[in-house]
Each structure stands twice: as C-alpha cells, then as structure tokens.
Amino acid sequence: MTSDLKTLGWTQHFTGQLSPDEFETQTPMRLAEVRRRDVVALSANLARHDLALTGEHVASEFAVGDFVLTDGDRITRRLDRRTLISRKSAGLISDTQLIAANINTLFITTSCNADFNEARLERYLAIAIEAGIAPVIVITKADKPEDHSAEDYQDRARALYRDANVLAINAKDPAHIAKLEPYCGTGQTVALVGSSGVGKSTIARGLTGEDLAVGDIREDDAKGRHTTTARSMYRMHAGGWLVDTPGMRELALHDAAGGIDQLFADITDLAAGCKFSDCQHQSEPGCLVRTAIDAGELDQDRLERWRKLKDEDARNSETVAESRARGRKFSKHVRNTMKAKRARRGED
Numbered sequence: 001m002t003s004d005l006k007t008l009g010w011t012q013h014f015t016g017q018l019s020p021d022e023f024e025t026q027t028p029m030r031l032a033e034v035r036r037r038d039v040v041a042l043s044a045n046l047a048r049h050d051l052a053l054t055g056e057h058v059a060s061e062f063a064v065g066d067f068v069l070t071d072g073d074r075i076t077r078r079l080d081r082r083t084l085i086s087r088k089s090a091g092l093i094s095d096t097q098l099i100a101a102n103i104n105t106l107f108i109t110t111s112c113n114a115d116f117n118e119a120r121l122e123r124y125l126a127i128a129i130e131a132g133i134a135p136v137i138v139i140t141k142a143d144k145p146e147d148h149s150a151e152d153y154q155d156r157a158r159a160l161y162r163d164a165n166v167l168a169i170n171a172k173d174p175a176h177i178a179k180l181e182p183y184c185g186t187g188q189t190v191a192l193v194g195s196s197g198v199g200k201s202t203i204a205r206g207l208t209g210e211d212l213a214v215g216d217i218r219e220d221d222a223k224g225r226h227t228t229t230a231r232s233m234y235r236m237h238a239g240g241w242l243v244d245t246p247g248m249r250e251l252a253l254h255d256a257a258g259g260i261d262q263l264f265a266d267i268t269d270l271a272a273g274c275k276f277s278d279c280q281h282q283s284e285p286g287c288l289v290r291t292a293i294d295a296g297e298l299d300q301d302r303l304e305r306w307r308k309l310k311d312e313d314a315r316n317s318e319t320v321a322e323s324r325a326r327g328r329k330f331s332k333h334v335r336n337t338m339k340a341k342r343a344r345r346g347e348d
C-alpha cells in the first residue's frame, strides 16, 4: 500500500501514525482542494474523490496538502503534519487560516530588478524556517538584470541566510527551470511565494506544463455568498506536487519568533553575549552587537530589518483576547462615529 502512496508525498512520518487496525481498514488520501462543505482528496492511484465534510469535521481544520484517513466516503482522521503554513485572517477577531500542509520546499521568488527587497525576502525566509520548510530563493529575469548584475543579486540573497539555496534564472528558459527540478521529484511538495509579476506563473508553467487557475471557480455557500475555490495541487513533470492556494500569495508573518531568531542567528548569537540581558543594542555598555557593527562585521541595515521584522511579528501574533479587546474598542468607535454622523444629518 505505502509504495504507491509515495507518489502522493507519503512518508514514514505518516505510516508511523497508523494503528494496525487503521492500516487494515482505512484508505489514506491527500487533500487537493478544501471547500466549505466538501474536499477533493487524491488516493494512491491519483483518483479524485469528493468527500463531504460531515459530523465533527469542518473545513477550517483542513489544509490543502493534508493527509487524511478515509473509509472511502468520509474522512475519519487527519494525520499529523510535517509542516504547516497558516495566516491570521483579516478582520476584527483574529483567527488562524490554514494555507497549506506538508510542503517540503518554498520557492521564494523575486527578480533581478527593483522587486528585489531584502526585508521582503527575510519575511518569507522567516515564515519558511518557522514552518520547518526548506527555503530556496529563486531570482528570475537573470536574462535582463536591471541596475546590478545577476551575480550581485545572488550574492545579496546569499548574505541573508546561510542555509538557503539561491538560484538566478530565466524563468522562460526550460534549461533554467531544470535547475529547480532537484526539489520537485517524486514525493516532494513545493510552493511559490513572491510579489505579483516576478514570474511565479511562468515558473509554475515550466514545472507543470499547466497554467495555474487561482480563484477562478465560484461556489455558493449556505448564505448565498460566493466563495472562491480553485484547483490547488498540480503534478510537476519531475514527479512531485506544486501547491498554489490563493492564500499562499498573501502570506503575512505571524507567530514566527523562532524562525526570526534562526534567520538572524548572527545577531541573536551576539546579543546573547551582551552585558545586559535586556540590551536594546543602542548605546549600552558591553553591547556585542554594537561592537560588531563598529568593527564592520555586522550591517546596521540588517540590525534595523531584524528589529522591524520582530515588531511586525509581535503585532501580528497578538492573542485572540488581545485582538477581541481591540475589536470591541473598534466597534465602539464605529458606533460613536455613526451616531455622530446621524446627529449631524439630524436623524437622531
């Protein structure tokens, strides 16, 4: 059973979670689409199964890429994930939305032009590291670099994180797309992030031979509202899977303190040796961070980007209670504003 499942990305990590009874009676599947009331799951032979969400299961607990056990018609259990990408949903009450599960490699995409931005790359790197996903920085448009050479852009990207592989490619050239294929073989699952226009669709087309269809299928929910769903898992020529969900393109940082610490290990290692444990690395005596900057061993810009990223993470990681308190304050503000408006119009 498990050998065919490898095509889906199944590993020992999942086999180990099955009881002998489940091993006999259940069918593992991988979720390719998660909709409001049902999911599309792939079985080992890559057949698509429409499974209704019934009983205790609700859509918000599943992500594209999840492995589940089924009795053929229904999901009986979700298996523990290797990795998970989520985001805090917009709105007054903070809620975590699951974006994709069991991704092995994140292609962090930018271009050899003004899109290249260290802070943005670091944000995506922190998200990947926090999730336990291997980051690969892909810099497109190496065939027409602007302002600097493609090698310069590569060097700048390499300086951000020593464990990230960095590739500069022409996404339109199949020979360059082949450089990504070592990450895309059978059993591997990848995802693409990056700003609009950097070449994500071009890379995806090169890897899968297909055009991604983000958000082009509409489904009515119970209240008659439209919700957007789309195909989200694409088979790559190299044998693996590319996951592309609408949320993947709007990833924001949250709850990634560990990822940030690891990404900025150069700074956090130094900071651990500062004289004061709460050192702000401004002008305190015995500050090893300042000493490194003065000695030209650490870049002042990097220190500032680290601070900003930590602030952003803290802001986006507020607890539900904090968020609700903010929400209540906001509703009160809205009520008062509306009241004042009506009063001005003489309606009250």
Ligand SMILES: Nc1nc2c(ncn2[C@@H]2O[C@H](COP(=O)(O)OP(=O)(O)OP(=O)(O)O)[C@@H](O)[C@H]2O)c(=O)[nH]1
Residues within 6 Å of the ligand: 140, 141, 142, 143, 144, 169, 170, 171, 172, 194, 195, 196, 197, 198, 199, 200, 201, 202, 203
């Ligand atoms: N010369 C060159 N053009 C590229 C390269 N990568 C992408 N392009 C072009 O850049 C434009 C934008 O590429 P897309 O693949 O649509 O970018 P995207 O990231 O998918 O953009 P969104 O769909 O808006 O998120 C297209 O005209 C591509 O043909 C590259 O490496 N070299």
Ligand SMILES: [Zn+2]
Residues within 6 Å of the ligand: 271, 274, 275, 279, 280, 281, 282, 284, 286, 287, 288, 289, 290
């Ligand atoms: Zn210090």
